Amino acid sequence: MTQNELSPNPIKLIGLANRSFARIVDGPLRELGFAIGQLPVLVALKKHRALPQAELVRLARVEQSSMAQLLNRMERDGLVRRVPDPNDKRSRLISLTVRAEQQLPKGKAVMDQAGKVALAGFTAADLELLMALLLRMNTNLDQAIDALTGTGANAGPAA
Amino acid sequence: MTQNELSPNPIKLIGLANRSFARIVDGPLRELGFAIGQLPVLVALKKHRALPQAELVRLARVEQSSMAQLLNRMERDGLVRRVPDPNDKRSRLISLTVRAEQQLPKGKAVMDQAGKVALAGFTAADLELLMALLLRMNTNLDQAIDALTGTGANAGPAA
DNA sequence: CCGATATATATAGTCTGCTATATAGAAACA
DNA sequence: TGTTTCTATATAGCAGACTATATATATCGG
Known part of the structure; x- marks a missing residue:
């Protein structure tokens, strides 16, 4: 009874679900000026007002370099600002722009709908x-x- | 009882599991000369001898352009060959190189181990x-x- | 105060995947 | 047969994630 394929692991199904979900929200989010990877960051910033990159890294569970690039794109697209942290010259505090904050609810709705x-x-x-x-x-x-x-x-912490 | 975060969807957990799995196999596969996206293709080719790209697209459930690029990299790395299909001048039949075929079992072992x-x-x-x-x-x-x-x-078909 | 170590970001380079679009050849059909 | 349409690949350009590495600043131990 050895199964076919690369083991009958759920990994394939997990990968597929992940990609399918991304495909579904991609268009609608794009129309709102968002991209899928940005939503967790936007939500975190909405709740916490302003955060250093390191905190976003923890919340989103991605590597620091991934977050740095994500923020580069978000800044380029006018979704976030990075202002020098007065308490630590290495760091910059990230915050939402008005536009991002206004559009965010629609973005969340897209995600929730796809989740449903x-x-x-x-x-x-x-x-x-x-x-x-x-x-x-x-x-x-x-x-x-x-x-x-x-x-x-x-x-x-269980998050 | 509205939950926190972007809905309590399993999507986050799915995305995280996917990335974590990839991180775990990345190193070992790399040492074998493989990359994670290649395994399904390698396995399919081992079983079927030679296939057109379109068939690999169906098996791997990715877009045609993704497969074309994946095959470009695999060809570049000496894992597959693309020979003109005598029956259809638009198409090329993909097959494994000897090296790929020899290393494949080790690659599968890495995936299975990570699955366990x-x-x-x-x-x-x-x-x-x-x-x-x-x-x-x-x-x-x-x-x-x-x-x-x-x-x-x-x-x-249920696959 | 100084040098060593640790921390906060940034950048380079790569992989995988997607959308949109281009091309060549096969098939249908008028 | 000639033209339109479909099919098989390829390419361009981008998002997102990773590893490895560079840089600037903080912090600590003496």
Whole structure:
């Protein structure tokens, strides 16, 4: 009973779901002047007013260099500003522009709508179960990455 | 009880799992001369001997342009060959090089090992459940994409 | 106060994937 | 047969993510 393909792992389904979701929101977000990777940053900034890059890195769970580039694009597109941090000359505080703040609710609506589409037919229990299973997977993966990178930076507060 | 963040969707967890998995296999695959996106293509070619690009597109579920670029890199790295299809001058048949074929088992082992790590502590039932839930999500997403792209190309044979 | 180490960002280079568009050749059909 | 349409690839240009590395500034230990 050895299955076909590259192991019957859920990884393929996970990758596919991820790409499909991105494709679905891409157009609508683009019309709003947003891109998918920006939403978590925008939401975090809306809630916290102004944050240093390092904090966004923690919230979005991406590498520092990825965030730096993302912010470069967002700044270029007029979504965020970076102002020098008076308390630390290495750092700059990131904040939303008015335009970004005004458009954000529509962007969130796009994401939520796509989320609903993805979960059509799911009961609350189905969803909970899925989240729990994914959480377990992520915990496993985080551990493996911690082992690789040496740092114990992951597995932070349940978020 | 409105939750925090961008909806409590599993999308975040899915994206994170995807990236984490990729990070884990990246190094080992690189040492073998492979990259993560190539594995599905390599496996398909090993099984079918020689295939046109269009078939790989279907198997890997990526856009045609993505596959074309992936194959460009694989050809550049000496993993595949593209020979003119005698029956159709528009097309080229893709096949593995000897080197790729020899290294492939090690690459598969890396993927399988990472899959096991990801699923540590999962019972067979857990895994089945996870796969079933992800499959349902993907079905929903495929439908949404079909609606967008007009074509009814997705939702193919259960695979 | 000074040198060593740590921290906050930035940049270079690469991979994967997408959308949009271009081309060559095959197929249909008038 | 000739023209239109479809099909198989290719290319351009961009987003997002990663690794590796560079830079500037803070902090610590003496």
